[in-house]
Amino acid sequence: MSPDDFPPGSVWLVGAGPGDPELLTRKAARLLECAEVVFYDALVGAGVLNLAAPGAVLIGVGKRSGRHSRDQATIDRLLVEAALAGKRVVRLKGGDPSVFGRSNEEVAALAAHGVTVRICPGVTAASAAAASAGISLTLRDEVRALTFVTAHARAGESLDLDWPALASRRSGLAIYMGRAAAPEITRNLMAAGLSGATPVLVVVNASLATERVIRGKLSALGFLVRAVSNADPTLLLIGAMADPLRAAPGDWLERSQLPREVASRVPRSQVT
Amino acid sequence: MSPDDFPPGSVWLVGAGPGDPELLTRKAARLLECAEVVFYDALVGAGVLNLAAPGAVLIGVGKRSGRHSRDQATIDRLLVEAALAGKRVVRLKGGDPSVFGRSNEEVAALAAHGVTVRICPGVTAASAAAASAGISLTLRDEVRALTFVTAHARAGESLDLDWPALASRRSGLAIYMGRAAAPEITRNLMAAGLSGATPVLVVVNASLATERVIRGKLSALGFLVRAVSNADPTLLLIGAMADPLRAAPGDWLERSQLPREVASRVPRSQVT
Numbered sequence: 257m258s259p260d261d262f263p264p265g266s267v268w269l270v271g272a273g274p275g276d277p278e279l280l281t282r283k284a285a286r287l288l289e290c291a292e293v294v295f296y297d298a299l300v301g302a303g304v305l306n307l308a309a310p311g312a313v314l315i316g317v318g319k320r321s322g323r324h325s326r327d328q329a330t331i332d333r334l335l336v337e338a339a340l341a342g343k344r345v346v347r348l349k350g351g352d353p354s355v356f357g358r359s360n361e362e363v364a365a366l367a368a369h370g371v372t373v374r375i376c377p378g379v380t381a382a383s384a385a386a387a388s389a390g391i392s393l394t395l396r397d398e399v400r401a402l403t404f405v406t407a408h409a410r411a412g413e414s415l416d417l418d419w420p421a422l423a424s425r426r427s428g429l430a431i432y433m434g435r436a437a438a439p440e441i442t443r444n445l446m447a448a449g450l451s452g453a454t455p456v457l458v459v460v461n462a463s464l465a466t467e468r469v470i471r472g473k474l475s476a477l478g479f480l481v482r483a484v485s486n487a488d489p490t491l492l493l494i495g496a497m498a499d500p501l502r503a504a505p506g507d508w509l510e511r512s513q514l515p516r517e518v519a520s521r522v523p524r525s526q527v528t
Numbered sequence: 529m530s531p532d533d534f535p536p537g538s539v540w541l542v543g544a545g546p547g548d549p550e551l552l553t554r555k556a557a558r559l560l561e562c563a564e565v566v567f568y569d570a571l572v573g574a575g576v577l578n579l580a581a582p583g584a585v586l587i588g589v590g591k592r593s594g595r596h597s598r599d600q601a602t603i604d605r606l607l608v609e610a611a612l613a614g615k616r617v618v619r620l621k622g623g624d625p626s627v628f629g630r631s632n633e634e635v636a637a638l639a640a641h642g643v644t645v646r647i648c649p650g651v652t653a654a655s656a657a658a659a660s661a662g663i664s665l666t667l668r669d670e671v672r673a674l675t676f677v678t679a680h681a682r683a684g685e686s687l688d689l690d691w692p693a694l695a696s697r698r699s700g701l702a703i704y705m706g707r708a709a710a711p712e713i714t715r716n717l718m719a720a721g722l723s724g725a726t727p728v729l730v731v732v733n734a735s736l737a738t739e740r741v742i743r744g745k746l747s748a749l750g751f752l753v754r755a756v757s758n759a760d761p762t763l764l765l766i767g768a769m770a771d772p773l774r775a776a777p778g779d780w781l782e783r784s785q786l787p788r789e790v791a792s793r794v795p796r797s798q799v800t
Contacts, residue, residue, distance in 0.1 A: 271655070273553070281651060282557060283550035352651070354658035354665040355674070360769070363662060375659035377651045377735075379553060379624070383543070386626035387647035390635060393626040394676075400689060402627070403675040403699075406666075417672060421696035427675075463649075497632070 261374070262290050267335055267345040267366055269359050271352045271378015272296070275489075276463035277303040279379050287376060291346035293338045295331065299350035299489055301464070308346075328358060332365035339371040350489070352380040356406045356432055380404075382430035385459035385491045389469045391500050393428060399497045401427035407437035407492075415440055423448035428495030435490040439478040445494070450474060455499035459491045460484050471498075533646070534562050539607055539617040539638055541631050543624045543650015544568070547761075548735035549575035551651050559648060563618035565610045567603065571622035571761055573736070580618075600630060604637035611643040622761070624652040628678045628704055652676075654702035657731035657763045661741050663772050665700060671769045673699040679709040679764075687712055695720035700767030707762040711750040717766070722746060727771035731763045732756050743771075 262268065268287050273279035280288075288294065288307045296305060298318025305314055317331045338345045353359040353375055366373040382404060386393045393402050403422060409415050415437055422429060423445050434441060446452055452475030460468040466488075472480045474494060484490055534540065540559050545551035552560075560566065560579045568577060570590025577586055589603045610617045625631040625647055638645040654676060658665045665674050675694060681687050687709055694701060695717050706713060718724055724747030732740040738760075744752045746766060756762055 271651075274649075276555070278555035278558070279553050279649065281545070281551050281553055283548070285554060286550070352655040354655055354663070356666050357664065358668055360664035360667060360772075363664075373662075375662060377546075377551065377655035377659040379543075379649045379651055380655060383624040383626055383649035383652060387649040390645075390647060391626070392629065392632035392635075394628050394678075395632060396630055401675050401677045401694070403673050404666075405673045418696045418699065421693040421699065422673065424690040424693035427690065427693065500632075500635075 259286075259290065262287060262344055263372070264344055265339050265342045266372040266374070267339050267347060268374050268376055269347045269349060269353045269357075269362060270376045271357075271380075272300045272304050272348045272350055273379040274351060274381050274384035274463040275299070275301055275304075275461065276384075277301075277307060279384060279463055280304060280307070281376065281378065284376050284378060287346055288348070290344055292343045294346045294348055295335060295338075296348040297350050300348050304348070328361060332362055335362060336365060336369045336371060339366060340369065349378070350381075352378040355380045355404060356408075381432060381459075381462055381489065381491050382493070384462040385430075385457070385469075385493060388459060388462050388467055389457050389493070389498075389500070391457070391493075391497055393430065393493070393497055395497050398426060399428040399495055402430065403427060404430045404432065406432040407434040407441060408432070409437070415444070417444070419444040419448040423450040428493070428497045431492040431494065433490070434492035435481050435484050435486055435488075438481045438492070441492070441494075442474055442477045445474060450494075454494060455496060456480065457493040457498040458484065459493065460488050462489070462491060531558075531562065534559060534616055535644070536616055537611050537614045538644040538646070539611050539619060540646050540648055541619045541621060541625045541629075541634060542648045543629075543652075544572045544576050544620045544622055545651040546623060546653050546656035546735040547571070547573055547576075547733065548656075549573075549579060551656060551735055552576060552579070553648065553650065556648050556650060559618055560620070562616055564615045566618045566620055567606060567610075568620040569622050572620050576620065600633060604634055607634060608637060608641045608643060611638060612641065621650070622653075624650040627652045627676060628680075653704060653734055653761065653763050654765070656734040657702075657729070657741075657765060660731060660734050660739055661729050661765070661770075661772070663729070663765075663769055665702065665765070665769055667700075667769050670698060671700040671767055674702065675699060676702045676704065678704040679706040679713060680704070681709070687716070689716070691716040691720040695722040700765070700769045703764040703766065705762070706764035707753050707756050707758055707760075710753045710764070713764070713766075714746055714749045717746060722766075726766060727768060728752065729765040729770040730756065731765065732760050734761070734763060 454474040458470040730742040
């Protein structure tokens, strides 16, 4: 129970994936089985925690909205204390620790105390949402760049994002925690030049039994999210890739069968 | 061996993750064990393929550079034929199928023939590279947006990317297949206003035993990749998050201990 890469007194930051316990990596499952203490985020569910050893101590460290900084300091301190007490510690984070997970702050806190800390990557929510919706996040000719942003702002502050860059042509957006800010997102992206007809997918509880995929267009985004609870993790996908029908032209289609707008998007190498 | 979600004659597009067989998801491993036919990309290694059942037929469909489109049509046809023959088919793709994996083209080809196709997400290379380098891809105040792009162009063509958007302030870049185009990337990003002092990490063979992490700055990127073989998958991380030292200020640090440039970046909530 003490493999080479997980000695007592060390910490692993582990990506728990989007929610479905089957979407943990094999490595994450192994580390979780070996851990003596597990600190987990609010979005990590029982199905994942059940993979921990029966004797492990499980400690929820979900953050309260608007008080992130103080809570992060507390989490840092708890991690350091558990490691210095000689425990094998897993810090379970929803999705991938490196995407909006503040893993650098925990890594730095642990390193400053001489604690060995490593990171086990996970499946990020955007990948799980795309899989659930049956789409690709990128399209060979039409969506060449994919940008992840979080729409979570400090209480009372507006989103401080580079909207013209986010509205770039031939790119797609995956917006984490986008429910509350949906009207602000629509307003800013359209002001920056993105068409209100841009396809949108709202993916709620990706990979869980309660998953929902809502399809629409950017101008209606505020309406689309209205039935979504703020408590449910919600990912917004915005761009041409968010429309499974538009994204579909493939090699087996005759150009003559395609409507004009689709035919013009058939990859050049097939047109010649 | 025939679970509800994998009937004969259906296809799963499965993310194989970055290379380390331990970084497959538990679901991917299960589907691979159930598959009768496995089509795999050139970057999927023996360690992953060993997880397939002993009787499974393994078929490599790695693409040759510069001839992608014809090969993609062939792959589409092979997938359809195997499914219509009543096999349980896994299409194994390096990383996550939704990130530069052309999964939409295969989904569309299969759907057009009435074949049931589903997607199992995977750990994308950027997440694995960040984990290996011990960094976060996002920083709470400094890197709020993260853009994935691929630097793979058709033979003889230059990269057709929105460079000003990619050089956006407070954002980070993860560039897939970036080795060959490194000089062009540096030139365009600096012309678009990104400082030559911007931190860069070059991560080669992320998660494999042969993994290498090379650290430097944007102006030296062309030099940094010179010792990297074109055959090795190479990810470029560009932005403030690519410097583990600059990304480190945490709650445990006294402001007085910090050099001026770092102190100015301590999150506001801790400064007040």
